[in-house]
Amino acid sequence: MSLEKDIESFVKSVDLELYEIAVVNDGSDTIYRVSVVSNDIEDGKRKGVSLDECVNLTHLISPLLDVTPPLSGDYRLEVGTPGIERKITTIKQFELCLGERVAISLKSKEKLKGTLLKVEGSKIFLDVDGEEVSVDFGEISKAKTYFEW
Template sequence: MSLESDIKSFVKSLDLELYDISTVSEFDETIYRISVVSNEIEDGKRKPVSLDSCAELSRLISPLLDVTPPVSGDYRLEVSSPGIERKLKNLHHYELSIGENVQLGFASRDKLKGKLLKVEDSKVTVLADGKEEVVDFGEISKGKTYFEW
């Protein structure tokens, strides 16, 4: 098994879903970042991930990373939710963001803002200005969720 699949197993054991794994460098420090979302849906949106769930997942994963380090050298493990406003990098991110507000950018046209309704195959459906807009994932140059204050 790969490190990512082992991590996914721990994530699923806490009834969470793996959103992303990344290695970043911030202020001369290497951070191995694991982002998770809840599997629980409430009012059409995913419930927030609790701090206790992130701490428990960190405790579960740490021994695994001691045996199979994700990077060479020193690093810090960070387990958290991806945040209320986040980049959507792949189709799976869109699937995990159904019910949320999204802003999509295209090379060929203006931005599209609205509520993400569904993802089927490579089609993304957004409710914008009262009508459903269906776009192909391949047309999206960048996407993100946003929170309306």
């Protein structure tokens, strides 16, 4: 199994869902970032992930990385949530954002903002001002969740 699949197994074992794994440089620090979201849905939205859940997951993943380092050189493991406003780059990430507000830029330069209703195959369905709009994943150049204050 790949390291990502092993990490995903640990994430699922604590009833969370892997959002993404990223390597981030912050000044002179290299961070191996594991972002997770809750499986629990409340009022049509995903519940938050607690600090205790992140700490527990860190304790599970850390020994694996000691045996199978993800990077050469020094790095820091960071386990957390992807945040309230985050990039969406895969179909799976769209599925993990159901019920949230999303902003999508299409390759045609058109921009859409609305609530993510569903994902069927490669089709993304949004509620844009009360109207259901579908977009093919291949037409999307950039997408992110957003929070309306």
